[in-house]
Amino acid sequence: MDLEFSAEDEAYRAKLKVWLAENLGGGKGSVNELMKSATEGGNKDPLAGARVWPRKLWEAGYVGLAWPKAYGGQDASFTEQVICAEELAKARTPPMINTIGLSIIGPTLVQHGTEEQKKRFLPRILRADDLWCQGFSEPEAGSDLASLRCRAELDGDSFVVTGQKVWTSLAPISDWMFLLTRSDPDAPKREGISYLLCDMKTPGITVRPLRNAAGGMHFSEVFLDQVRIPRENLVGELHGGWKIARSSLDHERSGLSGVLALEETLGRLWRMASQIDRGGEKAVEGPTTRRLLAQHWIEIEGLRHLGYRTLSDQIAGAAPGAGSSVGKLFASDLRSRMARTGLRIEGPLAQVAKRSPHVIDRGRWHAAYFDALGHAIGGGTSEIMRGVIAEKVLGLPRATED
Ligand SMILES: Cc1cc2nc3c(=O)[nH]c(=O)nc-3n(C[C@H](O)[C@H](O)[C@H](O)COP(=O)(O)OP(=O)(O)OC[C@H]3O[C@@H](n4cnc5c(N)ncnc54)[C@H](O)[C@@H]3O)c2cc1C
Structure with missing residues (x-):
C-alpha cells in the first residue's frame, strides 16, 4: 500500500x-448566486436551486469520476475520485441532492446494467x-432482507408489482426507485x-412520509398497488436480483x-x-475534553487509512466487498461517540431546546446524537455489520443457518 499521492x-x-x-463564494456567476436565481422567477421545479451545484460540478468534470466516459463519466482514476x-x-460545498443515484444505483448499473x-x-x-x-426494506424484511414479500408477477412485457416498502429515504422527491421484489414465491428465498427500476410517477404508487425520533421527515412508507x-x-x-442487491449494499456501505x-x-467540536x-x-x-478530542482524531486517522486500503483494492480492480462493512461499523460508532462528546x-x-436563547451551537449536538442512532441502522445495522465481518472478512462459521 503506497500512501503518497503522485505528482500528477x-x-x-x-x-x-x-x-x-x-466557483464558490458569493460573487457574480458563483454557485450561491446561481442557486438563488434558479429559485426565483416562478421556476416550477422546487428543486431547481438544489440541482445547480451537482450540475455545475458535473459540467466541470468533477462528478462520476470513476464511471465510463460513454455514459457521462470521466474514466478517471479512483485516486482522483478520492482527491x-x-x-x-x-x-464545504453545497449538498449533493443526487447522492443515492451517485453512490448506490449508479455504480450498480455500471457493473450490472444493460447497455440501454x-x-x-x-x-x-x-x-x-x-x-x-432505494426500495429495499419492508415491514418484515430489514436485516433479514431476503424475506421480502413485495410481489412481482410477469404479465406480458411488464411486471405487476404489489407490496409495501418502508424507511425509503427521499421518496417524495424521487423520480425513480430501485427495488427488490419477490418474483418466484416457490424458490428458496434468495433465488426468487x-x-x-420503477418510475415513481407510475399509477398505483402512494408515498407516506414518516417522522423520525429527531422530528425530521427524511424517510417514507411506499405502497405499491398493481404497479406496472x-x-x-x-x-x-429474472429471479437473480439477490446478487445485484448485494452489490448495491456494498456500494452503499463503502460510501457510509x-x-x-x-x-x-471534529473541527466543530474543537x-x-x-x-x-x-x-x-x-x-x-x-x-x-483534550483526551476525548485526541482519541477522536486518532480514530479518524485510522478510518482514513482503512479507506485508503479499500482504495488500493479498487485501484487493483476489485469492487467494494464485505470489507466496506468494517468502515461503516466503525464510523457509525465513532459518529455516535463524537455526538456524545459534543453534549x-x-x-x-x-438539554436546552433549539429555539432557546441559551442554546449552544444551535442545538447541533442534540440533533447529531439522534442522527447517529439512524446511521447505526441505515444501510445495515451494527449487529448485522458484525455478522458480515465475522463471516466474510474473518472467515468464521455462520452463527445460524437459514
Ligand atoms: C436513517 C435511515 C435511512 C434508511 N433509508 C432506507 C432506504 O432509503 N431504503 C431502504 O430500503 N431502507 C432504508 N432504511 C432501513 C434500514 O435498512 C433498516 O432499518 C435496517 O436494515 C434494519 O432493519 P429493521 O429496521 O427492519 O430492523 P430489524 O431487522 O427488525 O432489526 C431489529 C434489531 O434486531 C437486530 N438484529 C436483527 N437481525 C439480527 C441478526 N441476525 N443478528 C444480530 N442482530 C440482529 C438488529 O441489529 C436491530 O437492532 C433506513 C433506515 C434508517 C435508520
Whole structure:
C-alpha cells in the first residue's frame, strides 16, 4: 500500500482547488448566486436551486469520476475520485441532492446494467435530472432482507408489482426507485428475487412520509398497488436480483464511512470547546475534553487509512466487498461517540431546546446524537455489520443457518 499521492495527482488537486475558489463564494456567476436565481422567477421545479451545484460540478468534470466516459463519466482514476471527495469536503460545498443515484444505483448499473439502461439512466443521474430512492426494506424484511414479500408477477412485457416498502429515504422527491421484489414465491428465498427500476410517477404508487425520533421527515412508507414496470427495467437476471442487491449494499456501505464529514465534526467540536468557559478556563483546556478530542482524531486517522486500503483494492480492480462493512461499523460508532462528546462539552446546557436563547451551537449536538442512532441502522445495522465481518472478512462459521 503506497500512501503518497503522485505528482500528477497533486497537480490535479491544485487545479481543482483553483476551480473551487473561482466557483464558490458569493460573487457574480458563483454557485450561491446561481442557486438563488434558479429559485426565483416562478421556476416550477422546487428543486431547481438544489440541482445547480451537482450540475455545475458535473459540467466541470468533477462528478462520476470513476464511471465510463460513454455514459457521462470521466474514466478517471479512483485516486482522483478520492482527491476530489477530499477537496470538496474541505471546501464545504453545497449538498449533493443526487447522492443515492451517485453512490448506490449508479455504480450498480455500471457493473450490472444493460447497455440501454446505462445509456438511459447514468447521464441523468450525473446531471441530477433524475433523483433516486432505494426500495429495499419492508415491514418484515430489514436485516433479514431476503424475506421480502413485495410481489412481482410477469404479465406480458411488464411486471405487476404489489407490496409495501418502508424507511425509503427521499421518496417524495424521487423520480425513480430501485427495488427488490419477490418474483418466484416457490424458490428458496434468495433465488426468487428480482431487482427492478420503477418510475415513481407510475399509477398505483402512494408515498407516506414518516417522522423520525429527531422530528425530521427524511424517510417514507411506499405502497405499491398493481404497479406496472416494463420488463426492460429488470436489472440482471429474472429471479437473480439477490446478487445485484448485494452489490448495491456494498456500494452503499463503502460510501457510509464518511471520514471527511467526521473530520469536519471534529473541527466543530474543537471550535465549540475553545469558546465555552468552564470555571475560568476554556473547555478545551480540560484534560477530559483534550483526551476525548485526541482519541477522536486518532480514530479518524485510522478510518482514513482503512479507506485508503479499500482504495488500493479498487485501484487493483476489485469492487467494494464485505470489507466496506468494517468502515461503516466503525464510523457509525465513532459518529455516535463524537455526538456524545459534543453534549458533554456543552454540559447541562445540552438539554436546552433549539429555539432557546441559551442554546449552544444551535442545538447541533442534540440533533447529531439522534442522527447517529439512524446511521447505526441505515444501510445495515451494527449487529448485522458484525455478522458480515465475522463471516466474510474473518472467515468464521455462520452463527445460524437459514
Ligand atoms: C436513517 C435511515 C435511512 C434508511 N433509508 C432506507 C432506504 O432509503 N431504503 C431502504 O430500503 N431502507 C432504508 N432504511 C432501513 C434500514 O435498512 C433498516 O432499518 C435496517 O436494515 C434494519 O432493519 P429493521 O429496521 O427492519 O430492523 P430489524 O431487522 O427488525 O432489526 C431489529 C434489531 O434486531 C437486530 N438484529 C436483527 N437481525 C439480527 C441478526 N441476525 N443478528 C444480530 N442482530 C440482529 C438488529 O441489529 C436491530 O437492532 C433506513 C433506515 C434508517 C435508520
